[in-house]
Amino acid sequence: MFRQVLSFILIAATAGACLGGQAETSQPTPPTILFIGNSFTAANGGIDAILNQFSASPDNSGQALSTAVTSDGATLKQLWSNRGVRRAIQSGAYRVLILQADIPESDVATFQEYTRDFVGEARQAGTRPVLLMAWAYDRLGWITQDEIALAHEEIGRELGIDVAPVGLAWSRVKAERPTLDLYAPDREHPSASGSYLAACVVYATVTGGSPAGKWAAGESFKGMDAATASYLEGVAWDTVQTYQREHGAP
Numbered sequence: 001m002f003r004q005v006l007s008f009i010l011i012a013a014t015a016g017a018c019l020g021g022q023a024e025t026s027q028p029t030p031p032t033i034l035f036i037g038n039s040f041t042a043a044n045g046g047i048d049a050i051l052n053q054f055s056a057s058p059d060n061s062g063q064a065l066s067t068a069v070t071s072d073g074a075t076l077k078q079l080w081s082n083r084g085v086r087r088a089i090q091s092g093a094y095r096v097l098i099l100q101a102d103i104p105e106s107d108v109a110t111f112q113e114y115t116r117d118f119v120g121e122a123r124q125a126g127t128r129p130v131l132l133m134a135w136a137y138d139r140l141g142w143i144t145q146d147e148i149a150l151a152h153e154e155i156g157r158e159l160g161i162d163v164a165p166v167g168l169a170w171s172r173v174k175a176e177r178p179t180l181d182l183y184a185p186d187r188e189h190p191s192a193s194g195s196y197l198a199a200c201v202v203y204a205t206v207t208g209g210s211p212a213g214k215w216a217a218g219e220s221f222k223g224m225d226a227a228t229a230s231y232l233e234g235v236a237w238d239t240v241q242t243y244q245r246e247h248g249a250p
Helices: 008-019 039-045 047-055 076-080 083-090 108-124 145-159 166-176 192-207 226-247
Strands: 033-037 066-070 096-100 128-132 162-164
Touching: 033 039, 033 047, 033 083, 039 047, 039 066, 039 096, 039 192, 047 066, 047 192, 066 083, 076 083, 076 108, 083 108, 096 108, 096 192, 108 128, 108 145, 128 145, 128 192, 145 162, 145 166, 145 226, 162 192, 162 226, 166 192, 166 226, 192 226
Parallel strands: 033 066, 033 096, 096 128, 128 162
Antiparallel strands: none
């Protein structure tokens, strides 16, 4: 079932004022973000909802700055065939598109083919495309995390777009703190910690800033303690910085 937060009408008005130079405030407006993906994005209330907690402040009065269109289990090919998904991009209401694929449910060639289509559509709408590199899981274990990372790296370099290396951050956490479980009980979807880590990686990639302390910006997320949140924020920031040093800016 598609999940679309329809508050983007308000967001579009704000974004349009900002991009058109008509905003009357001198405060910088954070980027409005559209997520497109499957239940990996939507789990635990949605990565978009976590970013909205990050952005909550007196400056924007808690205005939602991120929204999502998702379909459980969908590949990029299936998402591309849905008119609602493409209309959301074509609206021009967003400054950033976060595209989350699930390569194990498809294959690398199809992932890269439809990434090209989505990126072309985003650029026509004046939207910055960013790939969310997800994680490997055992149910469909035909591809490793390193191979998923390589597939994103290749298409990111070809198209000149940023990659949010969520899967690489997951690998680091699994190596450093194996008792901190990033998977939900189904061993496929993210736990609360996994979703929080993904949001931190996306934040660092999109803004170029550290997510340190963002847990304290809103309410406690799914009961996560401050020490765990701080650790995940640090991993996210280090992973993004390392990835960008190694692969360069688009």
